[in-house]
Amino acid sequence: MQHANVVVATAQILARCAGAARARLAQHCERLYVDEAHHVAAPTWRAVADLFANKEVVQFTATPYREDGQHLAGRLIYTYPLHLAQENGYFARINYRSVVNLADPDLAVAEAAVSQLRGDLSDGFDHLLMARVSSIARAKQVVEIYERLAPDLHPLRLDTSFAESTRRRHRQQLLDRDTRIIVCVNMLGEGYDLPALKVAAIHDPQKSLAVTLQFIGRFTRTGGGRLGEASAFVPLQVAGVDDRLRRLYGEDADWNEVISDLTEHHVGQEKERTDFEQSFGSLPHEIALRSIHPKMSTVTYRSSTELIWDPDKIYDLFEDKLLTTQLGINNRDKVVWWVSREATPVRWGDFASFNELVHHLYVVHVDDAAGFLYVNSTNNATTHEEIAKAVGGENVDLIRGETLYRILAKVSRRVPTNVGLLDSVSRTHRFSMHVGHDVLYAWRGEGGTKMKTNIFAHGFADGRSVSFGASRKGRVWSHEEADDIHDWVRWVRQVGPAITDASISLESVMSGWRVPVSESTRF
Incomplete structure (x- = not known):
């Protein structure tokens, strides 16, 4: 040593x-x-x-983020963009080909990939083909296709069903070029350096961005004059994949541009996240910051005067109810969070001798540039006016009423899934909640004359499925769950500007719905 x-x-x-x-x-x-x-x-x-x-x-990593949300720790100090790596000759270009064949996509992908490999070999390139499948059963099916199409290239399988000695022999045959085609199941992964792998036949596309980028990087390595550009062949299917991969698997996608955009975008997001976390001057020792996953929900306040930022008043407001003896305070981004420990009566009886202990998460963000204060909490019993006034000043007012329905304008092709109605005439049926096919009642007949107290809807925005809900009492929410507090802050900053945007007419919001209709006959 x-x-x-x-x-x-x-x-x-x-x-x-x-x-x-x-x-x-x-x-x-x-x-x-x-x-x-x-x-x-x-x-x-x-x-x-x-x-x-x-x-x-x-x-060092090409993907400084994990799909499971676990933290890598540390902060980003340097990034090397993919487009520079290609310009400087460290990564080869990769040509993406979307293969459209609903009858037999495996055969179509194999034919296109083998044709590319033969063309590369005839041009003097020392290229190899890897076929990626998701299981050993699939590998057995797919290798038979390659054996029929290219017996002269001696296709082989490489998976854990073989003994280690067999796997070692198959890898050596690939290195010796005794085979030019290898059908893999989670083999030749990251760290395996074989730049001659230049043709990717992706029979079963990965479902997440990080794994996909790691896989693609295997084919973009450079290694001398006998290696050309990489090619990837993928069946045109996007069902069940990560929303971020839809651009990547598009029919006319340029992977060199799309991969560069995706990697730089998500590396940039990770840098923002680490900078955000580093800006907390104080943090509770009882709970790790990255362990918190707040719901996408908020009540929104704005002030008739300039918003102040006084998070320390939470100590006085909650006094002995704090579980986190120290507040998490980020003065740069004006975010404060804490966890309370509150005693509440049991719901099944009246007892003075005991109660239930409930822990609630609170997160407050003051967006002073836009003029809004947001409060998120697992305690939905109130709209937390006392917290808003303590942190933002006595002049803050809750935004409530029908104006909150403007948030639904962000959803195109919106379908209502939950609608609450308030009947100002009937005392016996003053409030009713309608879900599923019952939402028809909320939009037609008698329901159309009643006041809607809250609406939740699904639809699309920016090419992906989204959901938003709004309540006249002042709450806006989504079914999404934030990865962390930074994710919630990014989401919530869109709420205030949307619900106060006077250019969005409530009439257009309330009329632009796709209401499901029950059919009793077949077409």
Whole structure:
């Protein structure tokens, strides 16, 4: 150890070492460099990183975000855009081909990919083809197609159903070019360096952005004059995929532009998130910031005078009801959050000797540039006027009434799924809630003459499915769940400007609905 300047190891190897050996290794090292750092959230990798908790840790990854929402820790200090990597010759261009064939998409993808491979070989390129499938059963089906189409290229399977010795032999046959086609199930993954993989036949597309980008990166590596541009063939299907991948799997998509846009956009989002988290000057020690997933919900206030920012008044307002003895305060972005511990009566009887202990999350954001104050809480019993006045000043007023329905203008092709009605005449049926096919009543006949107290609707915005709900009492919400507080802040900043936009007529909002109709006959 004392005679080495650099120690290279894998997380798996270190996991097999004794705890004392790992601790001694960390003691003698000044800093830790982590490649493929998106794995750091996994237990084996996290155990290694924790050994260097008090030392400098530098992480490298192409996807600094995880689909499961787990945090990689640290902050982004440098990003290298994909378009620069292509311009500087580190990544090859990749040509995407959408294959449309509903009758036999596997055959169509295989034919297109094999044709591309033969063309590349005839042009003098040393290219290999990888067919990606989602299961061993699928691999057995697909490899038979390649065996029929290209027996001279000796297609092989590579998956965990083979013994390790067989897998090793198949990999070697690929390296020796005894085969030019390999059908894989979660094999030759990240870290496997084989730049000659230049034709991707993606029979079963991945469903998430991060995994897709890692997979594509395998084919864009450069490696000398005998390698050309990469090609990818994908059946035209977008059902069930991540909304962010719809552009990628579009029929006329240019993957070089789309991938660059997607990666730079989401890396930029991650940088915003880490900057946001670093801006908290105080944080509760009882609850981790990244463990909080607030609902997309808010009540919105605005002030007749300039909004103030005084989060410390929450200490006086909640006094002994705070679970988090310290507030989470971000003065740069004007966000404060805390968790309360409140005693409430049990719902099944009247008792003075005991009660229920309920914990509520509160998040407040003051968007002083736009002039709005937002309050989110798991306690929906009130509209939290006392909190808004404590943080934003005595002159704040809750935005309520029909104006909140303007938020529904953001939803195109909107279909009402929940509608509350208030009858000002009937005392016995003053309020009613209508869901499913029953919403027809809320829009026709007697229901059309009653006041709507709240509306929830599904539809589309920016090419993806969305939902919004609004209540006359002042609440706006969505069925989405925020990944974290930063996600909620980004969502909530669209609410105030939308519900106060006088250019949006309530008449157009209330008339632009697609109301489901029950049919009793077949067409």
